[in-house]
Amino acid sequence: MQSMNPDALHKKLIAAARAQVPSQHVPLAFEKRITALLRRRPATDYLGLWARGLWRAAVPCITVMVLLTGWSFFAPPKASSNDLSQELDNTVLAAAVPEQPPADSQH
Amino acid sequence: MERTEAELIAAVLKGDAASFEPLVQRYSPRVFATARRYARRESEVEDIVQEVWVKAFQKLAGFRSEAPFEHWLMRLAVRTCYDFLRSHQRNRETTFSELSEPETDWLERFVGDPETASESADAARLLVERLLEQLSPPARLIITLLEIEDRSVKEISDLTGWSVPLVKVRAFRARAEMRKLLAKMAKEKYL
Numbered sequence: 001m002q003s004m005n006p007d008a009l010h011k012k013l014i015a016a017a018r019a020q021v022p023s024q025h026v027p028l029a030f031e032k033r034i035t036a037l038l039r040r041r042p043a044t045d046y047l048g049l050w051a052r053g054l055w056r057a058a059v060p061c062i063t064v065m066v067l068l069t070g071w072s073f074f075a076p077p078k079a080s081s082n083d084l085s086q087e088l089d090n091t092v093l094a095a096a097v098p099e100q101p102p103a104d105s106q107h
Numbered sequence: 108m109e110r111t112e113a114e115l116i117a118a119v120l121k122g123d124a125a126s127f128e129p130l131v132q133r134y135s136p137r138v139f140a141t142a143r144r145y146a147r148r149e150s151e152v153e154d155i156v157q158e159v160w161v162k163a164f165q166k167l168a169g170f171r172s173e174a175p176f177e178h179w180l181m182r183l184a185v186r187t188c189y190d191f192l193r194s195h196q197r198n199r200e201t202t203f204s205e206l207s208e209p210e211t212d213w214l215e216r217f218v219g220d221p222e223t224a225s226e227s228a229d230a231a232r233l234l235v236e237r238l239l240e241q242l243s244p245p246a247r248l249i250i251t252l253l254e255i256e257d258r259s260v261k262e263i264s265d266l267t268g269w270s271v272p273l274v275k276v277r278a279f280r281a282r283a284e285m286r287k288l289l290a291k292m293a294k295e296k297y298l
Binding site: 004 | 128226293
């Protein structure tokens, strides 16, 4: 049974597509219809401008976010190992625990 | 006295929409020919071309006169055609058992003797259209620009806005998709 050579078929079909040049026919009064349509529309696509601005802002925002995330993970630890919540606890407890009189004043 | 393109564009940007008409008249043939590569129905072709001109009008302020207006317009046209392909993706699972008799006869002639299967035959044209319709939108765009219109990778990059490496990757994938389709055709018809 004869078999089909896909590569040869590909070349043949591409040649067929190249031989078929699309028509450049323009429907009658097309340019007049377009001009009439454009006169009814606003010249500036405000929604498109706004959307474009948002997309442009997205890249620097994501960059800043990645940098800050990286910094929070890889920043060197502080000298004190206590975090802020622990320090707050210490401050509050220090105020709450009554002062003990010195040992020699009890006699 | 006929105005230059730069004068027409300046007039449109000042608010004279009527000055856009000569540009539409001058370049519509080329835009229509481009749209006809990607859409079969004439109503779809006209919709695509209309969309191209509306976008051109709205984005005219962004046109930099370093490059010719025609290049800028054709970039817009190709991207609009690509958007059309993406929005009109159909279920591409067509089997090759649905080929018409002329297409089947052409394939059989090709298998028997490739030289006897003419590229200018209508059946060849129908087969190519059937294959292109089954490709994904990026594959169809790349195959059309790279192989049918014989454009360079750099030209395709300029037209589509894709980077040169991305064009090359998509070309590789598009050819693989095409090979897979042709192998499927060979399997269904001749095994």
